Amino acid sequence: MKNCKRYLVTSALPYANGPVHIGHLAGCYLPADIYVRYLRMKGEDVIFVCGTDEHGVPITIRAKKEGITPQEVVDKYYKQIKVSFEEFGISFDIFTRTSTKVHHDTAQEFFLNLYNKRVFKEEITKQFYDEKAQSFLADRYIIGTCPNCKNENAYGDQCENCGTSLDPSELINPKSTLSGATPVLKETKNWFLPLDDMQDGLKKFIDSRQGWKNNVLGQCNSWITQGLHSRAMTRDLDWGVNVPLKDAEGKVLYVWFDAPIGYISATKEYFEQRNNGRITVTDATVKSEKWESYWKNDESCLIHFIGKDNIVFHCIIFPAMLMAYNEGNTDKFVVPMNVPANEFLNLEGNKISTSRDWAVWLHDYLIDFPNRQDELRYVLTSIAPENKDSDFSWKDFQARVNNEMADIMGNYIKRVIDLVHKYCDGKVPTLNETILLGDDEKFTNDLESTEFSIANSIMEFKFRDGLFTAMDFARKGNQFLAETEPWKLVKTDPDKVDVILFRSLLTCVSLAKFIYPFLPQTSKRILQQLNLNESILSSSEAIINHIKSGNKINASEILFTKITDEEMEFQIKKLADKSVAKSEVTAAEKIKFKEPTTFDEFSKMDIRIGTILEAVKVPKTEKLLKLLIDTGLDKRTVVSGIAEYFKPNEIIGKQVCILANLAPRTIKGIESNGMILMAENSDGELSFMAPTKEMENGAIVR
């Protein structure tokens, strides 16, 4: 294991086209925060950076949809996301955005460095260009007639009518959605990062890493053994970081080129602001003086916290970029030491979906459960998808909060404080070392091994484990009280009660320290009740030395109130209602009719009734069935993408509608003649279109 003198910790840059939900939090913000808080507590030199990713096509689409500018979109979500993270105590040293000047400059410099070393391969391709708007068009910005189903509003990448995925050049009569003009094909040059040539270096990089998680390693090796391909690092688009070359007008850096550089520029910006006095350095856990100490120094360890969808970018592409930069440079960037990617968090058994509004949004949670951030932090850490996808349910949330946080830990703290008030006059009792409890040595060992074990868990990214170990310590505290029964002893041996309660107070303070990285708010509240200063958390002194006999402690207060059934029912209902409302909206959106057509146009379609004679699954495919259809006039083969919904033997003998005069097309080596007509609902479910009574094969549909 590399000896880390400094830590540079990043969380995935959230994309600024929507708010953040519990899946984001559990995936990479909470784990990173726990890690960082622990490091700081230990007195390590650490910087924790993040910011919104504000470039890329989806933001421009979102802007268009809402009728606002891309800038307005990112401004809105930047603010909202920033507040959500602050509220949940995600302790970034800086939370910036990729639209800052620092970032644009940094990304451009980085690009130029590679460019000047001729790392990129230039490739010229033909792309649609809108002469009126003077801009190249992303596939989505071109509409035209689908070559397949003749839908006049097919997008350049896909026809939403028939589902066909398209290349823009296939569209008949293409039009730009920017100006309505007919786009022309124009040659354009883009710069590619030759990942294929860098494969060996990348493999060495991956192989030399230690302590990586299985899921991450497996994914990386899979990409590498399958063979990497060069990837365009520039795009013809006007929203993003401009490509800093004179023959690159109207081009921006590919978001996945500029986004990870955002980690670098965020670090730079931190120091810029700090030097300007805009960041006040209070406890100085960012100990070094310049950004290069973190990025360009061997003794610095770079750790990326991300979700599994980002593995390829952080483990392959970004390292490739860094390695390319380092080649021939004396000031070398560090490459990631570890990328502890989490899997996905589901919600009530279903995938979290922004579009269906199947999510618990952080800003909503904060309204419904004010000042209960630690409860969510606790539950999300307990069920974090560290090794496999996991599930958040409100019922489970309630059980964990009530049975674990409130009953075990919250109750324990209150119990001890109340006992001290009752039997020790609200003051820390004296520790008479001559009074032994029999297990004194064991207790000391327990205390040490618990601290050690939690530290190890955190350093190995096993946050769930660490949290459970801490909770277990509270359990032991409860056990100790049950065994020693100070409420009985007080009548016969009050001196011993003092010793028991001193140990219990020590347990409480230790607990506050142990849970600090996970539950910072709770940790501080415990210390307040015990009338202790927060600074002891990061003190290197043994905990016991902070507990001074005779010091007054404050009145107990309940740390966690229980979550009621009503509250949970409300949440569950809210989730269902929103989801239904959303699906109705999307259904309404879908019902937009196509452009008017004519009878003549329609008459060109030769739709017939046919009967399925044979059906077999096309080998090596997921969705394809090869059908033999009796059309009355002939028997023909049709390949249809319906295998997910129909088993071959269930549909033999069924009558169907078939578009008979569709041009043949070879799919997976099979010539398909015609197309089976299907109805599809908003969930993508399919149903055959069939006559309601049996008709002769070849009957005309019109």
Next chain:
RNA sequence: GGCGAGGUAGCUCAGAUGGUUAGAGCGCAGGAUUCAUAACCCUGAGGUCAGGGGUUCAACUCCCCUCCUCGCUACCA
């Protein structure tokens, strides 16, 4: 179909390089207790470790096959 990650008590999950009776928490049942948020504490029931083969003195742990879940990928005229 290819590649990757998973499939362990009702639920959420632990189980280095194979080795005595497979673990924890929650939930459940019974008991004990009253300092505390009807909390805590103790005891117990519960698993052919997805299924089937194989290697081995010995497999949850290694190999092969099948099934299921998730992700990436191909395919949907």
